[in-house]
Every structure is written in C-alpha cells, then in structure tokens.
Amino acid sequence: MTTYYDEVQELKQRYPDRRSAVLPALRLAQAKHGHLSTDALRECAEAIGTTPAYCEAVASFYDMFHLAPVGRHLVEVCTNISCALVGARQVLEAFEQELDVTAGETTEDGAVTLRPIECLGGCGWATIVAVDHGYRTHVQPDDVPGIVQELRDGD
Amino acid sequence: MSTPETVTLTIDGVSVEVPRGTGLVEAALAAGIEIPVFCYEPRLGAPVGACRMCLCQVEPGPPKPQAACTLTAQDGMVVRTALTSPVAAEAQNATLEFILVNHPLDCPVCDKGGECPLQDLTFRYGPGNTRMTFPKRTFEKPIPVSPLIALDRERCILCYRCTRFSEVVAEDGQLVAVNRGAGSMIATFDDEPYRAPFSGNVVELCPVGALTSTTYRFEARPWEIQDVPTVCGMCPVGCNVNATTREGKVKRILSRNHPEVDDGWLCDKGRFAYGHLHAQDRLRDPLLRVRRRGFEEVSWERALDEAERLLREAAGRIVTALSGSETVEQAYALAKLLRQGLDAHAAVFCEEISDALDAFRVPLSAIRDADLVAVLGDAPVVERAPIVDLWIKDARRRGARVLHELDEGAVQSADRAILVWCGPGGHGGATVAALAQRLGAAGAFYLPETANGRGVCDAWAAAADVEPTNPEPTNPEPIGLLIVSGDEAAANPDVRALAEQAERVLVVSMFHGVAAGWADLVLPGTSYLERDGTYVNLEGRVQRLRRAVIPPAPDELAWLSKLAERFGVEIQPYPSAVFEEVSGIAFGGIPFGEIGERTPLPAATTEPAAAAVEAPPPAAAADGGLRLVRYRALFSGPAVERIPELQFQRPRPEIELAEADARSRSIRGGDEITIRSNGTSVRLRARLSRELRAGVLRVPEEYAGDLQPTVEIQT
Amino acid sequence: MATDSKRIVLAGVDEHDLTKLADYESIGGYSALTKARAMTPQAVTDEVIASELRGRGGAFFPTGRKWSFVPKPDQNPNPHYLVVNADESEPGSFKDNEIMARVPHRFFEGCLIAAHAVESRHIFVYIRGEYTGPYEVLVSALEELETRPDLRGDVTIVVHRGAGAYICGEETALLESLEGKRGQPRTKPPFPAVQGLYASPTVVNNVETLATVPAIIELGGAEYAKLGVPDSRGTRVVSISGHVERPGNYEIENGLSMRELIYGLGGGIPNGRTLKAVIPGGSSTVILRGDEIDVGYDFTSLLKLNTAMGSAGVIALDDRCCMVQLGIRVSEFYEHESCGKCTPCREGTRWMTQILRRLESGEAVQSELDLLLDVCDRINGKCLCPLGETAAIAVASYVDKFRAEFQAHIDEAGCPFGDSSPLHDVPAPVSLHASSPAAAEFV
Ligand SMILES: Cc1cc2nc3c(=O)[nH]c(=O)nc-3n(C[C@H](O)[C@H](O)[C@H](O)COP(=O)(O)O)c2cc1C
Ligand code: SF4
Numbered sequence A: 001m002t003t004y005y006d007e008v009q010e011l012k013q014r015y016p017d018r019r020s021a022v023l024p025a026l027r028l029a030q031a032k033h034g035h036l037s038t039d040a041l042r043e044c045a046e047a048i049g050t051t052p053a054y055c056e057a058v059a060s061f062y063d064m065f066h067l068a069p070v071g072r073h074l075v076e077v078c079t080n081i082s083c084a085l086v087g088a089r090q091v092l093e094a095f096e097q098e099l100d101v102t103a104g105e106t107t108e109d110g111a112v113t114l115r116p117i118e119c120l121g122g123c124g125w126a127t128i129v130a131v132d133h134g135y136r137t138h139v140q141p142d143d144v145p146g147i148v149q150e151l152r153d154g155d
Numbered sequence B: 001m002s003t004p005e006t007v008t009l010t011i012d013g014v015s016v017e018v019p020r021g022t023g024l025v026e027a028a029l030a031a032g033i034e035i036p037v038f039c040y041e042p043r044l045g046a047p048v049g050a051c052r053m054c055l056c057q058v059e060p061g062p063p064k065p066q067a068a069c070t071l072t073a074q075d076g077m078v079v080r081t082a083l084t085s086p087v088a089a090e091a092q093n094a095t096l097e098f099i100l101v102n103h104p105l106d107c108p109v110c111d112k113g114g115e116c117p118l119q120d121l122t123f124r125y126g127p128g129n130t131r132m133t134f135p136k137r138t139f140e141k142p143i144p145v146s147p148l149i150a151l152d153r154e155r156c157i158l159c160y161r162c163t164r165f166s167e168v169v170a171e172d173g174q175l176v177a178v179n180r181g182a183g184s185m186i187a188t189f190d191d192e193p194y195r196a197p198f199s200g201n202v203v204e205l206c207p208v209g210a211l212t213s214t215t216y217r218f219e220a221r222p223w224e225i226q227d228v229p230t231v232c233g234m235c236p237v238g239c240n241v242n243a244t245t246r247e248g249k250v251k252r253i254l255s256r257n258h259p260e261v262d263d264g265w266l267c268d269k270g271r272f273a274y275g276h277l278h279a280q281d282r283l284r285d286p287l288l289r290v291r292r293r294g295f296e297e298v299s300w301e302r303a304l305d306e307a308e309r310l311l312r313e314a315a316g317r318i319v320t321a322l323s324g325s326e327t328v329e330q331a332y333a334l335a336k337l338l339r340q341g342l343d344a345h346a347a348v349f350c351e352e353i354s355d356a357l358d359a360f361r362v363p364l365s366a367i368r369d370a371d372l373v374a375v376l377g378d379a380p381v382v383e384r385a386p387i388v389d390l391w392i393k394d395a396r397r398r399g400a401r402v403l404h405e406l407d408e409g410a411v412q413s414a415d416r417a418i419l420v421w422c423g424p425g426g427h428g429g430a431t432v433a434a435l436a437q438r439l440g441a442a443g444a445f446y447l448p449e450t451a452n453g454r455g456v457c458d459a460w461a462a463a464a465d466v467e468p469t470n471p472e473p474t475n476p477e478p479i480g481l482l483i484v485s486g487d488e489a490a491a492n493p494d495v496r497a498l499a500e501q502a503e504r505v506l507v508v509s510m511f512h513g514v515a516a517g518w519a520d521l522v523l524p525g526t527s528y529l530e531r532d533g534t535y536v537n538l539e540g541r542v543q544r545l546r547r548a549v550i551p552p553a554p555d556e557l558a559w560l561s562k563l564a565e566r567f568g569v570e571i572q573p574y575p576s577a578v579f580e581e582v583s584g585i586a587f588g589g590i591p592f593g594e595i596g597e598r599t600p601l602p603a604a605t606t607e608p609a610a611a612a613v614e615a616p617p618p619a620a621a622a623d624g625g626l627r628l629v630r631y632r633a634l635f636s637g638p639a640v641e642r643i644p645e646l647q648f649q650r651p652r653p654e655i656e657l658a659e660a661d662a663r664s665r666s667i668r669g670g671d672e673i674t675i676r677s678n679g680t681s682v683r684l685r686a687r688l689s690r691e692l693r694a695g696v697l698r699v700p701e702e703y704a705g706d707l708q709p710t711v712e713i714q715t
Numbered sequence C: 001m002a003t004d005s006k007r008i009v010l011a012g013v014d015e016h017d018l019t020k021l022a023d024y025e026s027i028g029g030y031s032a033l034t035k036a037r038a039m040t041p042q043a044v045t046d047e048v049i050a051s052e053l054r055g056r057g058g059a060f061f062p063t064g065r066k067w068s069f070v071p072k073p074d075q076n077p078n079p080h081y082l083v084v085n086a087d088e089s090e091p092g093s094f095k096d097n098e099i100m101a102r103v104p105h106r107f108f109e110g111c112l113i114a115a116h117a118v119e120s121r122h123i124f125v126y127i128r129g130e131y132t133g134p135y136e137v138l139v140s141a142l143e144e145l146e147t148r149p150d151l152r153g154d155v156t157i158v159v160h161r162g163a164g165a166y167i168c169g170e171e172t173a174l175l176e177s178l179e180g181k182r183g184q185p186r187t188k189p190p191f192p193a194v195q196g197l198y199a200s201p202t203v204v205n206n207v208e209t210l211a212t213v214p215a216i217i218e219l220g221g222a223e224y225a226k227l228g229v230p231d232s233r234g235t236r237v238v239s240i241s242g243h244v245e246r247p248g249n250y251e252i253e254n255g256l257s258m259r260e261l262i263y264g265l266g267g268g269i270p271n272g273r274t275l276k277a278v279i280p281g282g283s284s285t286v287i288l289r290g291d292e293i294d295v296g297y298d299f300t301s302l303l304k305l306n307t308a309m310g311s312a313g314v315i316a317l318d319d320r321c322c323m324v325q326l327g328i329r330v331s332e333f334y335e336h337e338s339c340g341k342c343t344p345c346r347e348g349t350r351w352m353t354q355i356l357r358r359l360e361s362g363e364a365v366q367s368e369l370d371l372l373l374d375v376c377d378r379i380n381g382k383c384l385c386p387l388g389e390t391a392a393i394a395v396a397s398y399v400d401k402f403r404a405e406f407q408a409h410i411d412e413a414g415c416p417f418g419d420s421s422p423l424h425d426v427p428a429p430v431s432l433h434a435s436s437p438a439a440a441e442f443v
C-alpha cells in the first residue's frame, strides 16, 4: 500500500521544483481527511518539505480547499451572471429547502454541504450545479429533489 | 552625464546621475526627492509592487502611473512624482484613501503613533476626511503572535513585509498571509507562536502599529524617549543597535543597520534580552561570605578592603577566569592591575583566539557575495552568531553553494570562497586561516562563543609588562585566589572546577545566586548596555559601546581604578583614556574618538600568520561511534533565563542527526531515541537535519548531560 | 452548432469522436505537427506571425510575436517552458471547456508545435480545478499520446490542476500558482518570456490559441490570415449565454456582426422579451446597450465602442434585468476573486460592492453615485494587474450606459425592478474556510 507520503514524493518528481507539488498534495490530503484539518496540513507540509503555515497560506487562497469540515457530498450552485439570468437563485433556494440548510451550511447529518459558487465555466448550459465536482447542466428547481435523492441513495 | 556605469535621468525636473541598476526610489533620494513607500524594502528581496504608494508618472512607459519601487533608473527617463504630477498626486491620494478605508483611526492609542509612516504620509498626502461610511473590517485584536509579538489585524495594511521577511530572509516559513482578497490576514499556523530566532524583526519592519512587541507596548511615547547608539553584547557579531531609553530605563532595542555587519537585522536575543537589566535578582551591593551563614551585603569601601586583602594574601598565586564579555577597557584594567601590579599572569580565557585570521579579514557582508560558502566545525551557526546564518542564507539565495563539510576541490575552484568555522577545535581560527591560505579562499571567519573574546584576549596580552612569556604562564599550585570575571565565566564548568581547588574565590556577577556557595567575595557586575567602551567583534572590527543607562552599582572600571591605586597601579576610570593606552599596543593606535557610530573594518594584514594546517575533525569518531557536538543554544545563558517572554524560545530537548544516519537506523523525525556513552545515556527526540554531516550529532548543552564526545545511538 | 459560420478549431467535432487519437488521425490529425517538425523553429514562428493570430485568452496579443520574444537556448541556457492557460474562469466564457473536451488532440498538437517553435521540452497545462470533465478527457488523450513516442517526441506534458481562483488565469499569477504558491500576480517587467516559470523563459498561451495553431501550419499563415477582418484574423470560438434561445459555443469568422451572433446563432431573445444589454467579452468588458449590437465582433470595431472581445463570452440580458443588481453581482465577483496583493483592488472592489448594495436598497444619497464612479476611477490605472481595473471599468460602464436607472434607485429610494429582475438577491459565494483564528494565550 502506498502511503500519502509516498504518493506526494511521486508528485514531486513531476516538477523541477518540489514546491510545485503543493496543490496536488493538498488535493490528496483533502481527499484523505475530508477537509484540510491541521493534521492534514501538517502531513502535507512534512511530505513536501515545507512548514504547515506555508501549506495553510496556499490552501486558504483557493476556493476548492476546505479548511473547515464539510459534508460527505458537496453541492455547488453557480450563481454568477449567466446562471443567475436563467434562475440560479431559484435552484439554490430549492436546494436550501430540500436539504433544510442555508447556503454555505452542511446538513445536520453531515451528508451534504451546499454553497453558491462563482462561474463554473458552463454558462451556455446554465444553471450549472457541481455535485461532488461533476457538472449537472440545465438544472431547474424541479430537478433538485431528484439530485438530493440520488445523493441520499448513494450513501 | 552618464558613463557606462551610470545613467542620467530627470526626477521632478532635477537631473540626477546614479549607478546603473539603481532603483527609482533610491535615484529619487539621490535627487533629494522622497517617493513614499510601504511595501518596498530592498532587504526583503525583489520588489513586489503591492501597496501602490509609490505610483509616479514615468516616461517612457504606459500613460498610467507606474509603481516606482519596481523600476530601475534608465538613461533619459523622466519621472514625475506627486510633487510635480497631478496624476501621481491623485494616485497617491487614492492609495492612501484605500488604505485608510479599513484602517482604524486610533493613532492616539496606537503604539506606533508618532513614529508611524502611515500617519506621516496621511498628513502629507492623504485625504482630509473620510468618505467611507461603511463599517470597517473587524478582527479579534490584539492577538499574540508569540509571547513577544502582538498582532492587530485591523491596523494591518497588508504590505506583506512581515511575511516576506519570514519567507525570504529568515526562511522560517512561519508567519504567513492566509485567505484571499479583502479577507487576507497575517497568521501563524493554528495559532502556534512564531517561534524562530529572528521573529522580532517583523515588529521593526511593520510600517504601522499592526505588529508590536509585547515588551514595549504602552511603555513609552516617541517624544519621551531617547535612542542611544550602541552595540549588542550578546554574541560575537556585535550588531549595531539603538537602545531606546525612557527615564533611565532601557525600553527596547532597535537595529541601527550596519550594512557590513548586520544589514539591519537582529536576533531575538539581542532584541529582547535587555530585560535582564531589571532582573529581580540583580546584584546592587557587594556580597561578602560570612562563615556558614552565607552572604552579607557590605559597603563598597569594605568590599574593596576585602578585595585588597584577598589579592595580597594570594601573593601572586592568582588565576583570572575571563568571560569574554568584558569591554576591552575593563579587561585591560583588570590585566594591568594583576599583571603589572601583582605579577599574576595566569588566565583562563573562555576560548582560544588566533590572529592568523587577520590576513583573511573581510566584512561579514562579503559572505553574501560569495559563490561558495563552506561552513566547518559542525556546530549550528545560528546558535553562535545568528546574523551570520542570515548572511549565509542570503548567499545561497543569490546562487552560492553552501557546503557543510570541506570539499577542497570545490573551494579551490570557486572564485570567491568564504570559509566559516563554527564549532569546537579550530584553535581560535588558526586552522581555518591555514585552510584559507592553502585553498585560496577569499575570506575566512571563526565564530567565537563570546561577544568580545577577541578584544579581551588582545587587552590581556597588551597589559603584559614583560616580553610575551613562552611557554604560557601555568596555573599556580595551589591556587591562592581565583578571580571570576563575569557570569559567563562563572557558568563555565571548567572554571567551577578550578574554584574547587582555589583557596579563595572573588566573583564579579550581575545576579544573586550565581556565585552563592563558592565565592568569598562577590562584586556586582554591569551589562553591556550600562557600559562605555569598546568590543572587538568576530570580524576584528573595533566597535563602540555607549552607556544607555546608569548601572545600579559602580561599573568595573570605576572600582578597578580604585583598587589598582592601592597597589600603585595607575588606571584611569575613563574608557577613553584606557582605550588610548591599549590602542597603541593592540589596535594600531586608533584614537577613541575615531571609533564612529559605524566603525569601518581595519584592512586585512598582508602577511598571513604561520599556522599549522590541520584538517577539520572527521565526521565519524575513530572507533565507529558518532561524534557528539554540544553547543550553547542561542536562547540560553544568565540573561535569557531571566526574561519570561523569551522562555518559549528556549531549546527543545532534541537531538539533531543527519538524514543519512537516521535513515540507516530507521529513525524518523520526532522519534524518541537514546544516546549513550561510557555508561551514561540521554533520551531525546530526534530532529533530522539536512545540514549535518553523517556521523555527527548535535545537542544543546543543557540536554547533553554527561555524554562524552563519542556516543552511540541505542536502537 | 450547425450554424457555425466557419470551423477551424472545432472542425470535425460533429462528424467524429475527436477525443480518440485514431479518429483524429483519420482526418489528418497530427500531420501539421509532422510538417512543423520538419521546419526550423524560426520558420514555424514566422508562419504564425504571418497568420496574424492573436491570443484568445483575452489580451489579444500577437502570438507569433510573443514566441519571438523568447530567447534562444544559446542566449539563455535555462530550460524553456510552454505553459497553457486553461484556467478559463471569466464569467461568460466556456469555450476552452468545450475545446478541451472535444478536440483534446488538436489542442495537444498545437502545444507540441508551439513547443517546437520556442524550443521547449516541457509543457504544463494549467487547467482550472473545477473542470473535472475536460481534465479527464485530457488525461486519457495524454495516455494515448504517451504510447506514441513518434508524436510526443522528447517533450513532457504535465496537466496541472488549479484549485479555484479566477486570478490564476492572469498569466503571472498562474505561474506563481504553478510554482506552488498563492496565486498572486507578479510585477512586469520582467515578462514571462524572459523570466517566467522557475525564473526561466516561458510562453503562456490560451487553449484556443494553441488549438488554432495546427490549422495555421496546415494552411500556411497567409492563407489563415485571409479569414476574418484586419487586426482580427481567423476564427473565434464564441460563448453565448444568458437570455438567448440557443446558448452555446459557436465558432465564427471574426468580424461577424453581433446582431447575427445574438439573433442568428443565438436564436434571439426568449419569451418575446427585448434585448436590454450585452456583455460582449466576459464580465470584465464594457457593456453594450441593446441598440449597440450592429457592430462587427472583432477587435477594431469593438474598440470603437470602448469595449473588447476579451475572452469571447457574450452574455445577453433582457429588459427585466436591473443594472444595479448586475453591478452588485459583478463587483462581488471581483471582490471575492481579488488576490489581496495590491491595495486599490483589494480595498476598492469591497468598497464598490458596499456602495452598490446601498444603491440597490434605496438607502444611498445622490453623492454616493458620484462616489461610486470616483472609487472606480481611483481603482482604474492604479492596480498591479488588470483584475481590479476591469472590475472598475465594467461597473462604471453600467452607470455610464444606464445612468437613469441608477438615478431612479436614488429618486425612488429603492429598486424599480426588485424581484422581477432575475439578478435580484442572488447569493454570493461562500468559502469553506475556517474563520479568523481565535486568540490564544501563549504566555
Ligand atoms: C484577471 C485575469 C484573468 C485572466 N484569465 C484568463 C483565463 O482564464 N484564460 C486565459 O487564457 N487567459 C486569461 N487571462 C489572460 C492571460 O493573462 C494571458 O494574457 C493569456 O493567457 C495569454 O494567452 P494568449 O496570448 O494565448 O491569449 C486573464 C487575464 C487577467 C488579467
Ligand atoms: S502586519 Fe504590518 S508588516 Fe505585516 S502585512 Fe500587515 S502592515 Fe505589513
């Protein structure tokens, strides 16, 4: 079994400078720990050969890293212009209702975190909802219960 | 007119010629014009152009204002600052308005008030009133970044000076910016303290009151203080400092930037250890041992009578143990009394010092320009002479190879190789001088353990009224009187062993308790911040100490002069007079008055002193064991022990070992391991080092117990 | 996509599965690479110069000229890098998404030709982290390519994923991010061509730019330059979104009229509504009123209207849309995406949002409208990189073009559109980061 440490060593090989592996190493750590806890950041720092503070500085710059705990599933609704124009707010509200959370929160059972997100680069297929990073296109409020059910069934 | 080495440009109509490569900010200064800056600080590496305070109109170039701090002067450039360009003036005003949008207007209660660049620039260029009617960004404040440093995030203007220092200069990677955009803030990881030898510099770098020192907070206002230019006495580098005083007390230590010595940086020991002046157990009166009852405070008259009696009774069978922290003048006065007045020549120096190095004398800043730096001797540089570590890091960033062992071929083929000896052995630098000679190095340093070891040795030698004795005077048997001059000597185990054999012991010490139980007479000592005189640093630079505050007891020179009188030896109680006397013998006759605020380095001697070439010790000990290097940690010693805020910087119970040694024994960083030698053993956490040679272990003195120089790791 | 006016980059996508190497080769794929490798690097660069190709990432810089700035290996012995900007995060743009997903091999072919031209043996593709779909397509295309040393040659290609930061599309921020740092832009000069990735000579090009290169080599630069209009040669993949019947990506010959884009290709405005405004080139461009669209979609024509093609993201807004609400959403986006390095952008975008929110809520007084414009003005031209400046320019253009509407918010002490505007009260993004660390006592 390859450990996190070993995987990061391999990542480092791809780049002329080991520090370039920080982003992929953080992504791996997040996958392993669910979010970038202080332990996850320490582990990443150790594997890269830098300080945990450095890893936190980098991680907290990027929206895809979670420095606070998140649900097992992530539902991200694009609320930028093009999606908003065709009803992103209504889609987001439908998720809020269906999941009984406010945007930015995690369901009580820790299953799903819901958040609005900036333009996902699918404006022509709006509204875009990224469910565990997979894009759903043309999402309408009516589609929301089905998506939530899918997540619950998958658990 | 420009030459191949210079360029000529016009700034606000003033034509100025500057060396090629000069930054615009400096070029403007040369023309007598100030371009205001916040983020720009050349010592922090390449400019970042973040704050936008320096916007100017520059031709040729795009029509919009340019960040002057990121540009270098070019021939024919026409620069217009806020003084002559409405565009630049509007830009500066805009930047200030944006900075102030979220900056609290709390100057009256801010510790930076009165010496704050933001406050000053706001008065000069800023908007008269605020148009910002929204709630400002708020943060919990102030929060401790460490026991030494407080952070007020609301005042932070995100110039990134502090984080750049941590990342680029000290390379400790501990103080960082987290989050993005308007949510960005300065932080340490998981609220852990910023624990690194140079952390305090960020307080001086911060252009606003965001980072302040906990030891200075609310202690004084700029108009109540006086800065005394002096030199740090905590290590052999001798950083140039200003001691800020208020009502006769030292309130803080700031850098006074000697570009050849310290480049404006200080270590936390030099910056924060001044509190030892006010230690609870500071000695103010002489102490005399009274039978078994311990010490009794006595008057100075009585103390001098006792000292005279001790000196006379010993009838020349005297040994003097020196600390290496005495000023040249004190050491000379003591030596003159003993050597000329009492014919007592035996002395114990804290360390050996050789003048063979004078032939390879270069300023510390030469390290930065080296293409190869070989650090020999196996002790950690940062613990002995911290600033030297920063110079070496700077060299590495500029592309120099930094070796931690002797690769003779590499040294010989380098253009500008610098050798640095840090560790046991080395004969006070004679070994490294000989190596430099043989390998053609451009410069060589020996890092002594004491602040003025060189000056003290020179002064002691200068006071010999006889031809230099050969062989060296040996200790009398039995020792009639042991004189222990200063706390470092008192803490030295070898000196303590001598004290056991001596019939009588006289100690000069700053603190109660140091000499309890083994001294017959204790005279109160003074600190470098309370003295006037000179120190000789590790480069061989004679630097001037100025008395920042009056000591609580007469200083050493004062009572030495009185004591000497009783033996018919004439010693002036004035450092200037004493120095003139020593200078003629030891320092080429430089007059006291000529040791300015920033002393130049004397030229290297041309004739290298003959010294036997000796290889540095091999990494592994002869019998296959590992070689143990014990070192005095930077954050240790009598002064540090007395500063509560510095305790978190004390060394951790760790042993450093080379990655290769760890790997071959399957030891990982953080593992507890046992080191043993000759029946004693010590259990410590392992820390892996990329610098250490295989076969060598390093442990701070306080955790090394009775371990011998050759040890093995029990697995 | 049947109505695309001209296909170069997306040629063949409807007829073939061009994600497969074999299919791509069956329509002549990778022959341009073979042809280019038989030419000298200089000759390849010359062809691209002749094509008058300009970068498709937004800045529209002539591609061949950019390549010619790279020092020759004997002038700078450091490794040379080709870095692909696949960070596409500009609101309104989704063209690179489709290009990577559908013609990955044409894209890689372009990369390999460019690498040959600038004598680089290291290609990094920086793809935005959210693009998992295109990422997987690239990875499998790359796996196929790895089995063909005759095509890949001695060039290594690393696909590097971003992690959610619009600013990393700015080329120097991208390089910082690729070096494992916070993605904050660097000051220029030095330019990447001289000191880019790892301080070595580096070319940064957009996905579409590179995906165009094989056609240029195949057709010859002069032939390619016959397409389009002066200053805007060739084709462009345009992303159309918002209030149109048929949103999507359309490859057009540069210079096509915007009316044709919206009413022809886009199918017009749905639900019988009228066109109020058009954002012509992604959220960072100056807005056009609905009556300003009789203009060619090309650099020069749009410049006459003080706007630009930018990243070719055309967003149509119908008559229900409130321009103050649009301002809030756009300003919030830039505030959220500001890297925090330079003062005017970090503080100014936040301030802009605050003023706009007051305008929308009807609390603002007259002077605040001027203040908004003044804040925009004070950001503009003072920033370290274009992010803050484009935010200011875009928002100021909403006021400029729809001043009466902004005024109405003050006069009527509230929003005349309210809930009927689709942009009403759209929540801004949330970062899933821990909040400010709590104070701890160390002493
Ligand atoms: C804030 C900002 C965001 C940018 N985002 C992108 C982007 O997502 N993709 C892109 O190709 N170029 C983007 N650019 C432009 C790049 O800086 C750069 O000009 C481009 O990648 C060069 O490639 P090209 O010459 O092929 O167009 C952005 C620029 C700025 C200032
Ligand atoms: S704390 Fe001070 S030095 Fe650090 S970024 Fe803020 S203002 Fe600058």
Ligand code: FES
Residues within 6 Å of the ligand: B036, B037, B038, B039, B040, B048, B049, B050, B051, B052, B053, B054, B055, B067, B068, B069, B070
């Ligand atoms: S001083 Fe030039 S941008 Fe800060």
